[in-house]
Amino acid sequence: xxxxxxxxxxxxxxxxxxxxxxxKVSVEGTWLESCLERLYEELSERDLRIxxxxxxxxxxxxxxxxxxIAIPFYLAxxxxxxxxxxxxxxxxxxxxxxxxxxxxxxxxxxxQHAFQLHRRRRWxxxxxxxxxxxxxxxxxxxxxxxxxxxxRLWYAQxxxxxxxxxxxxxxxxxRSDWRKRYADWPALKKLEYVDELMGEIxxxxxHLTKKLLVDPISTLKQTLDEHYARKQALxxxxxxxxxxxxxxxxFSADAKYRRAPLASTFxxxxxxxxxxxxxxxxxxxxxxxxxxxxxxxxRCRALKLRAPGDQRQLMMDFIVLLxxxxxxxxxxxxxxxxxxx
Numbered sequence: 001x002x003x004x005x006x007x008x009x010x011x012x013x014x015x016x017x018x019x020x021x022x023x024k025v026s027v028e029g030t031w032l033e034s035c036l037e038r039l040y041e042e043l044s045e046r047d048l049r050i051x052x053x054x055x056x057x058x059x060x061x062x063x064x065x066x067x068x069i070a071i072p073f074y075l076a077x078x079x080x081x082x083x084x085x086x087x088x089x090x091x092x093x094x095x096x097x098x099x100x101x102x103x104x105x106x107x108x109x110x111x112q113h114a115f116q117l118h119r120r121r122r123w124x125x126x127x128x129x130x131x132x133x134x135x136x137x138x139x140x141x142x143x144x145x146x147x148x149x150x151x152r153l154w155y156a157q158x159x160x161x162x163x164x165x166x167x168x169x170x171x172x173x174x175r176s177d178w179r180k181r182y183a184d185w186p187a188l189k190k191l192e193y194v195d196e197l198m199g200e201i202x203x204x205x206x207h208l209t210k211k212l213l214v215d216p217i218s219t220l221k222q223t224l225d226e227h228y229a230r231k232q233a234l235x236x237x238x239x240x241x242x243x244x245x246x247x248x249x250x251f252s253a254d255a256k257y258r259r260a261p262l263a264s265t266f267x268x269x270x271x272x273x274x275x276x277x278x279x280x281x282x283x284x285x286x287x288x289x290x291x292x293x294x295x296x297x298x299r300c301r302a303l304k305l306r307a308p309g310d311q312r313q314l315m316m317d318f319i320v321l322l323x324x325x326x327x328x329x330x331x332x333x334x335x336x337x338x339x340x341x
Contacts, residue, residue: 008079015083020058020220020227025076027054032075035096039103042172047202052110056217058227060093060102062109066212069106073217075099087228088235089275089286101169105151108168109161114206117197118161126190127167128160135159142327145185148178152283167194235287243296244303246321250314251305263305264297270315271297277319282326289326 007015007023027033032054040051050067057070074084075093084091093099117123118130140154147156147163148170156166167190170178182188222230251263267274275289307314 005077005079008077012083012086015079016225016228017223019223020073021218023073023077023080023217025056025073025080025217027056027071027076030076031096032071032099035099035103038100039107042104042174043107046172046198048111048198049203050111050114050206052107053211055213057215058217058220058222060106061214062106062113063212063214064109064113065208066210066214067110067114067206067208068211068213069103069110070214070216083224088231089290090279101151101173104169104172105165107172108165111168111198112161112164114208115201115204116207117164117201120197122193123164123197124160126193127163130161132160145182146187148182148187148191152285154283163190164194167191171195171198232287235285235291243325244299246325247296247299247303247305250317250321251300251307253303253305257306257308260306260308261311263300263307266307266311266314267293267297267300267318274315274319274322278322278326281323284326289322292322292326 005024007018010018027036036052036054043050052062053066053068054071055068056073056076059070059072061070062068063070072093074080074091081091081094084094093102112118112130118127124130135158138158140157142154144154144157147154148167150156150166150169156163167187170176170182171191171194178191179188182191247263252260271290271293275286275293278284278289279286
């Protein structure tokens with residue numbers, strides 16, 4: 001594959017100046033084909049007569065005008081995945097298990113629109129109205145049992161369509177044992193309805209069949225530099241000095257600890273472990289956490305804080321602090337909009 005693309009050998013600085021359309025990548029001949037075949041097998045096993053077509057675009061999405069799935073360009077080449085990791089830290093869909101999770105979610109959107117399921121009264125009673133405007137932010141309740149938990153950030157709580165797509169993905173996954181996993185959860189009613197509904201449309205021909213390509217990469221004129229500037233802006237928020245009180249409780253500016261390591265150095269050396277742990281516990285994107293850590297490190301430096309005491313315990317205390325603040329921030333009205341999947 002490397003020989004097909006001269007840009008694969010370019011340094012980041014030059015690669016970032018290319019337009020997305022100049023990459024000329026496609027699904028064909030990549031590892032994504034086997035993931036799609038696996039999705040088709042899962043749908044076929046349920047006798048769902050639909051095979052979502054797929055194309056490369058700038059992000060994951062499924063349009064309501066065609067039974068297909070757009071896949072982000074970076075998954076089509078190892079060089080682009082490495083660039084994505086450097087720019088965003090997370091590579092969304094970058095492993096087979098994660099790619100399958102997202103494909104099942106997107107297949108839920110395809111099935112919904114292809115069979116016009118959102119027009120059914122029972123669907124609306126359980127999930128809400130598909131015509132509900134997508135919010136600029138949503139305030140999830142991490143403890144809610146009214147929704148399944150599939151993708152990160154309690155995504156089912158963002159919109160009725162996402163609630164259905166997430167429920168469908170949980171139902172579709174082989175050996176998910178959803179009846180046991182969601183026993184005594186109100187969300188079980190949604191799963192049972194999806195199970196009943198899929199049995200009803202099994203073997204039927206979908207209403208939506210025209211294979212359109214929406215925003216294919218061949219039409220995208222923004223440069224990689226422009227793409228990542230926009231993408232980073234969606235993840236990163238300003239923190240300034242809002243964590244000073246918590247940092248002063250955890251670390252110290254007392255002169256008696258002048259021989260202790262600098263708190264800024266302590267955080268910098270442990271940032272990868274801290275970021276991974278908090279991302280795992282909260283579902284937050286690592287890039288957002290990295291931006292918060294940058295701000296905290298800067299504040300520790302400005303406040304001349306030291307990190308006295310047992311370093312392992314101090315790191316765990318900091319992880320707990322950052323986890324609590326991250327979950328709390330999910331309720332904030334100032335929360336930025338997440339990427340639509």
